[in-house]
């Protein structure tokens with residue numbers, strides 16, 4: 001029972017060839033089969049999902065079912081779902097129970113989707129390999145000696161191994177697109193502000209986006225259509241009208257596409273990735289697209305800009321986890337200060353601590369101008385330059401990542417080496433534009449490779465149009 005898209009599920013439900021109860025059971029079986037080894041789910045809402053399935057089956061019979069009846073969803077453990085735990089894969093929030101439901105999750109529930117569980121991720125979404133979880137790493141279903149990518153690693157593996165039909169993740173610098181590429185699924189980071197972040201734990205507020213991991217563009221379109229749009233609880237959410245993505249046709253078969261000359265010269269880019277990219281580009285030309293080489297002189301500044309700004313914002317956002325208001329508190333304390341220090345030192349993992357320290361440093365007086373303010377200026381340059389390219393071209397393409405999924409533990413000693421895994425994904429985050437990772441195929445070791453396509457702000461419809469028509473010939 002492998003469904004590429006919800007459309008097929010719905011057709012089978014409407015024809016009574018299957019029930020929601022059977023679909024839920026199927027995913028529960030997949031979770032039972034794979035989760036003990038892969039560790040993609042931190043918690044499975046088994047009983048709840050079974051009860052909800054029976055209710056939705058009844059609604060289908062009565063003709064009152066919502067637009068997502070029979071859709072089984074996994075959520076990254078960064079989203080609040082009322083009366084359920086949300087740990088952000090951190091010891092500091094291990095027993096914390098949500099008092100609210102995140103807006104995108106509520107919008108799925110309102111259409112009768114079923115939330116099957118919360119998915120493992122890097123602690124507070126900081127990481128590129130899902131090795132920074134307080135509850136154990138996640139393994140890639142294509143090869144369990146490799147990482148799934150991060151930080152939404154559990155969410156990508158959930159879809160990859162059919163433990164759920166789609167997952168909601170978060171993408172601050174690539175956390176949906178990069179694991180999607182490593183696991184061979186679709187990953188969308190929409191335009192900044194397109195989807196409300198009410199109920200999504202904040203990492204870096206001027207970058208954070210809710211993202212969608214799926215098996216098809218059709219599902220990505222449908223889900224975006226349902227969860228996007230303004231929300232009075234998130235004043236940063238855009239009021240722009242949300243198009244009916246799922247109804248929109250393929251708009252054009254001939255797009256103007258830019259690619260960066262600098263990318264092939266990146267040190268460490270895998271031969272399999274550049275070969276697949278070259279093959280893709282010639283195939284795009286053959287199918288009538290215009291491809292042009294463009295220079296992007298900021299490539300080497302992207303990662304420093306991203307890591308300075310996100311660490312600064314993270315140090316502010318994570319100040320609330322202090323042992324007083326939420327979660328873990330160390331009890332062997334002598335005074336207030338030692339309670340803060342001990343609770344935070346023991347509650348957070350080493351990567352989160354590193355970023356809080358780095359973020360505090362770049363914001364401290366004496367260093368703020370040299371680091372934080374300078375990074376803000378570079379961000380503006382990158383954004384303006386990227387937008388200018390996208391005035392002339394429909395898309396910018398690149399591989400999603402420079403390599404395929406790497407071996408577990410191979411990059412954990414050197415954080416800078418790990419940060420390089422985000423080289424191609426951070427540009428869209430710095431600029432706030434939408435980007436998607438499309439599965440391209442596999443290398444000689446059967447490890448997936450992804451194509452990243454970026455478009456101008458609020459041009460998701462065009463991205464989908466391209467992605468739907470895309471095939472390698």
Ligand code: GLN
Nearest residue numbers: 125126127172173174175
């Ligand atoms: N890997 C990047 C980081 O560690 C991106 C994370 C994300 O998008 N949440 O910050």
